Amino acid sequence: MTFEWIKIPQSLLTLFIVLNYGLLLTALVQKIAARAGRRHGIPIWQNYVDLLKNYGLRTNITHGVMYYLGPVFRLSGGVGLLLFVPTIYGSEMFSNLSFAGDLILALYFIFFGTLGMALGAGESGHPHAAIGVSRGLSQVTAAELPLALAVFSVALQYHTLSVTDIVAAQQGGVAHWTLVTNPLAVVAGMFSFLGSMMRSPFDVVLAPQEIPIGPPTEYHSSYLALMQTNRAIFPVAKMVIYMNLFFGGASSWAEFCLKIFLIYMVSALVGVVFPRFRVEQSIRWFLTWAVPVGVAAILLV
C-alpha cells in the first residue's frame, strides 16, 4: 500500500474546519438553551476566549503519568474518531484517513478517549472524579446498546460496514435516507445519541451541583484546554457518524453544517425540556424504551 502524503494536510484542514465549527456550534447551542431558560447566555465567541485563556495558563502541577496522559488520550480519541470517518461524501479530499478501517473502528475508537480520560481522572485521586467515572461508565453501557443495535440494523440493511458505502446507498433524495427507509433504527440510534451528549436528562456524569464537574475535577490550565478542544471536536465527530448512518451524509460543507446543527438540536431540545435522571433511572430508561426499538429494528430490517 502506498500512502499519499497529501492526506495529512487534507486531514488537518478537516480538523481545522471542524474545530472552529465545533467551538461556535457548542456556544450557539448553549446560548439557545440559555434563552429557553430565559437567561441571556454566553457570547458566541466565549469558547475561543476560554480556550485561549486555558492554553495561556501555566501550571506546575501533575498528579502522575496517567493524569498527564488523560487529556492526551481524550483529544486523540476525538481527533482520531473524526479522521477515521469520511466527512464529506464524494470528496476524496475530505475522506480523511478512513482507509484504515470501517464503521466498527469508529465505534470502538469512541472508547479510546473515554478510557484514557477515566484513567487520568482516576489518578488525580479525587473522589468526585471516580464517582463521575462510575456514573459515566454505568450509563454508557446502557446507552450504547441501542446504538449498537441500530448500527447492526443499518449494516444489515445495506450489507456493508463501510461508512462511504452506507452514505452512497442513501443518495438520491430524502426518501433514500435511513431515516425514511429504516426509521426504527434511527429512533434507536437517536435515543442512544441523547445518552451520549452529556446533556439533560443524561448529564449526571458531570452533575455540576453534586460532584462539581465530575471526572475533570482536578484538571486545569493546558490539561483542561486540551479537553476543551476535544469538547468542540468530539461531539461533531460523533454526529458525523450519525449523519452518515441515518441522514444521508453530507456532500458539501454547508449541508454538513446544517445537518450537524439540526442533529445537535435534538439533544438540546430534549435537554431543556427534561430534568436530570439518576444513573439507575437512565439505565432503566434505555433498557425499557430504547432497546426494544433497537430490537425491533434488527428484527424488521
Next chain:
Amino acid sequence: MVSPLFILAIGLGAAFGVGLLDARSRGLAFAITLAGLAAMSAIGAEWLWAFVVDGVQPIMVMTAGAPPPFAINLRMGPAEAALVAIICLTGLLSAIQMREALLRLGRRAMAVLSIAVMALSGIVLTRDVFNLFVFFELVVIATGGLVLLSDDPRATAAGFKYLVVSQVASMLMLIGIVFVYHAGGSLNVDDLIGSPAVAAGGAAGLAFLLLMIALVLETKPFPANGWALDVYEAAHPGFGAIFSAASASAALYAVDKVVGVGGAAFLPMLTAIGLVTFVGANLLALSQTVDRRLLGYSSVAQVGLVLAVIGLRDLLGERYLMVAGGLLVAHAVAKAGLFWLSELVAGRDFAAWAALRRRPILIFAFATFVAMLAGLPPFPGFYAKWELTHALMAQGRPELVAAILVGALFEAGYLFRWFGRALKATPPEGVSDLPVSKVGVVVLTALGGWVLGEVWGAASPYGDVLGATPLLVALAFLALEPLSARIKNTLAIVVLVAAFASGWPHFDPLQLIFAAIVLLGGAVIFVASYAFADGRRTGFYPSAMLMYAGLAMLIVAKDTFGFFAAWEVLTIGSYFLILRGKQSEPHALSYVVFSLGGAFAILAGFALAAETTALFPIAGLKQVAAPFAPWVFVLLAVGFMTKTASIGLHIWLPGAHAEAETDVSPMVSGILLKAGLFGLFMLLMQMGRQSLYGVDLTLVLLWIGAASALLGNLMAVFQEDAKRLLAYSSIGQMGYAVFGLALMNHLGWLMALMFVINHYIYKSSLFLSVGGVYKRTGTREMYRMGGLITLMPLTFFAVLVGIVAMSGVPPLSGFGGRWIFYNAILDTPARLPMVVIFLSGPIAFLYLFRLIHTIFLGQLKDEHRRIREAPIWLIAPQMLYVAFLIGFALFPGLALRKVDAFISRFIPEHALNWDGLTITSAYGYWNPVSIMIVIVVIFVTLLAWLVFLNRRAQMVKQFNIVFAAERPYRPETTHFAWNFFAPYRRALGPLTEPYFERFWQAQTDALHGWAGFARRFYTGDGQVYAFQVVGFVVIVCWAAMGMTP
C-alpha cells in the same frame, strides 16, 4: 504347577499348626501364619502367571478319587487364579497390618485368619454348591471371630449382628440347596447348569431363587446391609480390607458361578439389585463423615456395581471378563489400600487424614486409590467403565448407563471431598512415627494399582493410556520430586517447548494454535513459577505436567477413547493444581464434580455415537445418523461446556480460579478453559448443525454463549476480589467464544480462535499482575489497595495494555476480535441473541476500569507506602505478553491467516481477504498497521504539544486536590472504590441474583438431605437389621416372581 488343593491344605495346616504351638510363642505363630498366607498367595500367583503368560488351559481338580457328582471338584482357571491371588495377598498384607492385634490376641486369632482366607479361596475354587455352603459357614464363623480383633468396643456388637444376619442368609442358602438338589439331582454346579428342571421354574425355580438371594445377601446389597456397615466401621482396618476386598470378591464370584444354573431369567434381578445398591449406597455415603463407614458404603456400592455387571454378562459377551474384572480388581486394590491407610490415621474424621501429609508418598498412594475407585485413567476401572458404557449403549440401554454414571458421580463427590479435606485440613498435633512395614504395604498396594493399570491398558483394544508419552513424562516428574523446584521448573519449560517443537510438523493449523497456547503458553507461565520456586514445591510439578500431558494428548487425539482418556487426565491434573490454593478446598471439589459430570456426559455421548464399533475415530462423528446424532451432540456439548464454564455450569469457576495459587490461576484460566473450546470446535467441525425436536441446537448454543457473556461480565462488575473479577470475566470471554463457534460461519469460528489466543494472553497476563499485587499487598480485595501505579509501574503498564486489549479498543489486538465478531454476526439469521451479546460488550469496560482504577489509581494506603514492584519472574512473562499483544495487534495475519485458510476447508464462504496489510471481509475492511500508525502519530503529537505547554509540571503530594479547600481525612475515606458500581446494581436488580448457585446448592442440599434421612434406617439394632434382610428377601422374591418363569 502346585495343585490348587494346596491352597486349602496350607490354610488348614497353618491354622492347625499354630494351634499346636505353645500359647506363648506368638512370634512363631505369626511367622507360620504369614508363611502360610504367602505360600497360598504364591500358588495363586503362579497359576495366574501360567494362565496369562503361558496360556495354560483351565483345569479341574478331583478330590476323593472320584469325578463329580460323587465327589467335590475344584476348578482352577484364570478368573479363579486371579481371585485367589487377590484374596490370599489381601490376607497376607492385612496380617502384616494387623501384627500388633494378632500378637496380642495370640494363636487363635491367627488360626481364624488362616481359616478365613482358606475358606474364601474355597468359595472361589469349589464347583459344588453344598461345599460352597460349607465354605460360607466357615467364613461366617471366622469373620465373627476376626471382627473381635478390633479395640473398638462396638466391634463385639457388630460381630454379633453379623452372625445373626449371616444365619438368616445361611438358612435360606441351605433350604435353596436342598430343593435345588431335589430338582436337579446333583450338587455340582456344572451338572446343574445343564439341568432343565431348575431352569424350568416352579418349585425348583423358587428354591434356586432362595439360593441366589442368599448368595446376593453375602454381597451386602443395599438396603439390607446395615450389619455390614457396622462391621466395616468397627472392625480392625486390616480385617476391613479382607472383608471388603476378599470377602466381597469371593461372594461375587459365587454369584457368578451359580447364576448360570437358573439361566438368563435371573440376570435382570442381579442387575436391578446391583444398580440399586450402587446408586443407593453412594447416595447415602454422601453424608458420611467417618472414614471407615464411608469406605463401607463405598465397598457396598462397588460390589453392587460388579453384581450389576454380572447380571449383564450375556449382554457384555466376551468383554464381560475385562469389565467385571476391571471393576473388581480396582475395587479390591483400592479399598484394601484405603483400609490399610486408615490404620495410619489416628482420628476417624476426614480432617485426621491430614496426618498423611507428613509422608508425601502416602498422599500419592491415597490419590492412586481414590483415582482407582473413581474409575479414572490409567487404572483398570477406567477401561471397565469405558467398555461397560459402550456395550450398554450399543445394546440400547441408556437408562442403565445413566444410573451407573449418576452413582459414579456421587461416589466421586464423596471421595474427592475426603481427599480434599485430607490435603487442606490442618494436620493433627503430635508427630507419631509411621511404621515402615505398614507404609510399605500401602505403597506396594498403590504400585500394584499402577501395574494393574498397565495390564488392563495392554489388554485393552482401545489403547494403553499408560503408554502415552506425555503421561509418562508427567509421571516422571513424580520421580523428580526430591529435586529442587528451580531445576524442576527449568525441566518443565524444556519439556513443554520440546514437545511443541517435536509436534510442530504434524499439527494442522487448528492444532497448531491450541498446541502453541498449551505448550508454549504453558512454558511462559512456568517462567512466573520461578518466583515461587523456593524449596521443592512438592506436588506442583507432577500435577501441572499431568494437566499439560492431558491437554497435549487431547489435541492430537485421533479416536474417542484417546480423547476421553486425555480429557480425564487433564481434569485430574488440573484438580490437583487447583486444590493447592490456600482456601481452594470447596472450589476444587466443585470443579472436579462438575468436570467429572461433564466427562460422564462426554463418555455417554461417545458411547452413543460409537454404537457397535470398538475403536471409534473422531472423524466418525460425521457419520452418526439420526435419531442418535442430536443426542450425541447434546451430551458432548454439555460435557465441553462444563470446561468452558458456560452459564449454568459455571459455578465452580470463580472460586477455583480465584483461590488458586498465583501461577496456577493463569494455567487454569488462560489454558485449561481452552480444552472445552477445543472440544466444541471438534464437535462442530464433525457434526455441524443438529436439531432436536425441531430446535436447532447451535441456536441453543448461541443463546448459552450470549447469556454466559452477559452474566459473566455482569457478575465481574460486582466483585471486590480482583481474582474473582478476572474469573467471572473468563466466563464472559468464554461465552463470546462459544457464541462465535455457534454462529456456524467462517468468521464466527475465526473470532472464536482469535478469542482463544487473545484470552490466553491477556487473562494470563492479568492474573499474573494481580498475583504480583497480591504477593506484595497480601490482599485481593481491591478497595484495600489504591494508588499503586507509582510503586508498581511495570505491573500497571501490563494491566493497562491487558485491559485495553481485552476491551477491544483500537489499536490493540482485542479490536481485531471485535471487528471479526461484527462481520460474523452479519452473516447469521439468528438476531435476537445479538441483543444480549451487544449488551454484554460495554459492561466489560465497567469491570476493567474498576480493576485498574481501584488497584493502581486513586489514593495510596498508608500500609502500602513501602511496597516494591512485583518479583522479576512475575514481571518478565507479563512484558512478553505485552509485546505479543502489540505484535498480534499489528500482524494478526501471522496467526490467523493459516487458520482462515484451514476453516475454509469446512466453511468456504465469506473467508477474509488478506490483501497486503488490509484485511477485508464481505462487509468491511480493517488495516491494523494504519490504525496503529494513525493513533500513535496523533497521540505523540498531542503529547509533545502538552509537554511543550506544560513542561514544568511536577508531581504534587497525594492529598493536594481540590477538596473544598480542606485536606481529606484518610486515603480510605477518599478512595472511592468499594461497591464502585452501586447504581448499576440498583438498576439491574434481579439480573444480579445468583440463581444458578442457588439451584446447584438446592440440588446438593437435597441429595445430602436424602442421604441424611435415609441412613436413619440403619439404626444399629441387630433385630432391625435381621428384619430388613427378611424384608429384602420378600421384596426380591415378590419382584422376581413377576420376572422369572
